[in-house]
Amino acid sequence: MNKFIKIDYLPRVEGEGGIAIEIKDGRITRLHFKIFEAPRFFESFLKGRSYSEAMDFTARICGICPVAYQMSSVHAIEKIFGIEIEKPIHELRRLLYCGEWIESHALHIYLLQGPDFYGIESAWASRQYMPIAKKGLGFKKLGNQIMAILGGRAVHPVSVKVGGFYKTPERKALIAILPDLERAYGESIEGIKWAAGLPFNNNAWDMEYVSLRHVDEYPINEGHAVSNKGLDKSMDRFLEGIQEYQVEYSTALHAGIKRDTSVSPYLVGPISRLNLNNDKLPLEIKNAINESGIALPIKNTQMGIIARSVEMAYAFYEAIRIIREYEKPDSPFIDFTTKAGEAIWITEAPRGMLIHRYEIDEGGHVKSCTIVPPTSQNLGHIESDIFHFLKNNLDKSAEIIKKESEKIIRSYDPCISCSVHVTYS
Amino acid sequence: MKRPRIGVFKFTSCDGCQLSIMNLEEKFLDLLELFDIAYFRETTDRPLTGHFDISIVEGSISTAWQKNDIVDIRERSRYLITIGACATAGGLQALRNWGSITDYKNYIYPSPVIINVLSTSTPISEHVYVDYELWGCPINEKAFSETLISFLIGKKPGIPIYSLCMECKRMGLPCILVSKSEPCLGPVTRAGCGALCPYFQKPCYGCFGPKEDANIESLLKQFQNMGLTQKECILLLDKMNTYAYRKAKIERS
């Protein structure tokens, strides 16, 4: 029996993509995750521009995770200039990123993926789901508030600067949201239990997860790249082990880990981070994981919602910690001189590792740059994942296959507008 | 009374403006009381059908198929509102309008030929009639809800078209152009963001696009007096609203 399954325009994902699956005589003959989001060529525009514009330009790649872009670029450039940022700035940047994790995770958990488990078309399509959606909006709002205090607004904040921030917040302003954060933290722990209890498919398989790992902390802005299959590389070496390739049905490049004879897909994002770094979580959250009966490592990507819920709770935990310890630094940034050079930096965007490489000339202008967003790293993996699911479900109706594939894709929280920004290097 | 039907559409963009709609947070639920969100791909599964009382369009036109789609959307809509720098001015991606698309493609793709895009990125208003343009990169969510309210109750949205300086001064921020010789675009930029950058002691970089009757020539001359080169001055304009600023600069000179 032949089946042809097509989704022109995936709903509840960020950006424009579709899927085409063809099954002939019990064999999968085509499986394309199509990205037709138009490319925007920002990397080319950055050539010749001042280093200081990199943060504002790359932020516009993605409205959902602009902070990630600002963080990867600012750190890469600081590395080139040999700037060592001070502890308070490190902490504030982590806080800013926590804001984005909360915002992005809450949006995905409660408003985008959540409805899948309730069989509804949107988060507001049923009365029963409304309280859950409201809760999500509540979390999301707090994430946004953190970003607004630190950066003026949640989408494309304006305060990040090479060497620190343009201006650091008053302690008063941060303390003011502490009670709300503390309450939300409690609720987010409950949220882990809720996520763990959702009905999942049984599409578990043996995959390779890659994330940053840091000696002291759950990775956000720093660390080195590791995987469960032995990969362990410093940030600057990571790209060497990666192969990017173009497929004719997509405006986004794919990426895989170069192995002896092949290029193998890998997974980045909350599942990878949690699987590889759960030892760095505070006890309270570890307990919540155990009490919810979550078995680590997570091997089913649909359970990304669990990993996201854990990380959201962690982001609240961290935000509270940082705010409690915060003292406004004397100067919002440190002085520096520009230098020529090249550097790679990776940070953990909500969807996974975001790689930036810059080459800067004597005058502080960008000579070349490479950006590898998490979603483009996941594209190959998404296809493998669906392939894996199909293999065991070839007998299912086209309708079911379509729905389930859509759900699998959605569980990655793919950021398609990001994914078309990847430079071939 | 029937709730007006709303469609949210996306062209070439970062989704940030759509996210700003979600960032209305609990007010988003108020929005649902008043409007029927009949199409919003990023958040719901409902298919594209029928006509819309208000269509909200994010993103610029940068591919051939988008040119057709926008005409279709226009035909389905009573009012069409564009949101954000991409849709109202072509976005940051409109920087390609001043260069060679082939170079850009070559820089990014191993097989550039299969990338099918237009050589320009243009605002929606260059393709179809737009009833109202909401500026910003991203838009301000308050302005967005005010716009919808205005259409709902039948008035012109009262969103200012005057300079950012007005907003900056209302907030009591000392001018960084005057006190620090920072090249702030505030005097030629629309109010609407809440003077975020001046608040952070950072020169305005023009998220909200040119204000009405922007005297760009005169401001750039002042920047040159402050020591910027002519090229640096132009680069200041060449950001998310490059297309609109350059147009305003030409129109005024």
Added chain:
Amino acid sequence: MTITKIKKDHLRLIFDRLKDSYKLVGPRVENDVIVLTEMDFHDIPAGYKDLHGKGVYRLSGNKDSNTFSFSLGPDSFKRFLSPPVREIFAFKKSKKGISANVSSKEEKPTAFIGMRACDISALKLYDKVFLEGPVRDTGYDSLKRNSLIIAVNCLYPNGNCFCDSLGTGPEVRDGFDLAITEIQDSFLLETGSSKGSEILNGLTIEEVSDKEMDEKNSRTEDCKKTIKRHIKVNDLPWVIYRNPEHPRWTDVASRCLACGNCTQVCPTCFCNSSYDRLELSGISKKSREISGNKVRAWDSCFSKNFARVHGGNFRPSRRARYRHWMTHKLAYWIEQFGSPGCVGCGRCITWCPVGIDITEELEAIRK
């Protein structure tokens, strides 16, 4: 009016006393600019010097042993007495009808610290606009009534000051509760009202010697001499009325950004717009109810929509808008309120991003 003096280090006591019953608003350094905010004694930018040029401002610290060594920042009292955005009333329209309610907030009275002569003159003009017209503006009225003015006599004018030509400064004459003059070893205090005298009750105040009076006068004279900028007022308003088509208007329009900065920093510019502010939650489809606020916000005659009417705009060109602004300041005002609308504070010169200078433009029109 009596004049007494206190030792320099006793000034703090006045602040301490004021704090009990007033919110103190005065000069303070923020982001390298002297702004007007809530403040306390230690916030006074003592020893600071502010340099003002055309479109340029720089602050340098600790150059001087004087307390009031600085001059004016961009802000004036108007930020507090006619706030940038103010709710006028809350409205509700329902099936039952329309209601408009003024919410009255009890606010702590404000003491304005360090107001200069030009600003006090401006305040008098504000009174004419908001209190002496056909309708008394209740909001301004109550804020004003509730305030206390501690003036400071200017001794170190900045490069853009020209109050002297307009007779609005540099020394304060009236319209204050207490006026401070800084001399070598002490502060001379003039009381201008009973509220002003009350503040001094119980403080160790001393008599002022003739020598000290002489010092005050000679310092004021010196101050006048250091005022560099002047404006000729004898032929106002006619010199402007005679020249509505002067080519200089086109010239200034090529420089003017119509950004409105001049009007926002000017202590006498009062233009504003009122509009209805609605929230999504203020509309109920079911009950057909609408509720929201009527808000009044600072506006500017440089805004293009300012003179817009249905079907047209009375001042579409930048040329006409600059002309209107300057003509209002220096000519119309005289007819409307009996004196020019400019008090010579020079703020519009300093804070114009392209340094357009009202005194220079007037001279050019005169030629």
Added chain:
Amino acid sequence: MYDKSIPFEAKIRWIKKETRDTATYAFKITSREIERAYRFIPGQFNMLYMPGIGEAAISISSAPSDHDLTHTIRVAGDVTTAISRLDTGDVLGIRGPFGNGWPLEEIEERDLMIIAGGVGIAPLRSVIRHILNDRTEPRHVKGVRGGKISSPARIILYGSKTPKDIIFRDEFPRYRDAFQTFLTVDKADPEEYWRGDIGLITGMWNKTSFNPLNTVVFMCGPEVMMQSMVKELILKGVPGEKIFISIERNMNCGMGICGHCFFGPKFVCKDGPVFRFTDIEGFLGIKEI
């Protein structure tokens, strides 16, 4: 006294459609107290308020001696459109009255010429009805040419675009009791029955007989029309001091504190909207004043 910065509520008692885009609305002020305190003179205006939408300056078209307080409103933009959707029994907000009004003391013992264009007749209707209601006023005897002219003379010149656009058309017969009335339209559809003049209002002089030196002119209409009318009136010998015109500007506060309505040094809201020609003469010709 009530606070004129806060609107009070008024209910629509009746609506009379005048033309395609204009209607007259009669209002009843809801609060007895305010109704009693509310006093106006012809030529003054109110700020009509549609909550959530905004305010529009609209002249009072009834006379103080009339039973109803009326406004005659042409649909122009947001507020006026919203008002046009209201029904009898609906409410809106009113602030006012504002402005100076027509100088009625000037017309005692003097000839009065009322010149109106378009909806500009609204504030003049207030004067017309004031005169009609006033028993001490002389009545006009029909048959102008050769007939007896009342003294002092009372004249109305009214111009509108087409016969269909004539506001208060049904009231004109009554106006003829006290006024010599002259109607003209820019153009008339041949299909339509139209006995009046065709052409600009400026071309109607010769039909009227009045003594320029003893005449007071009240005028309201488009600014260009008023400018050319004034020119001709002065040529005819009417003293500039005796010409009064009502001017329109952007009106925001209505009470002299917002700066929007300046006409040269004048606040249209409090110094006007009615101005003696000679007081504003110098500014009338200046572009973009």
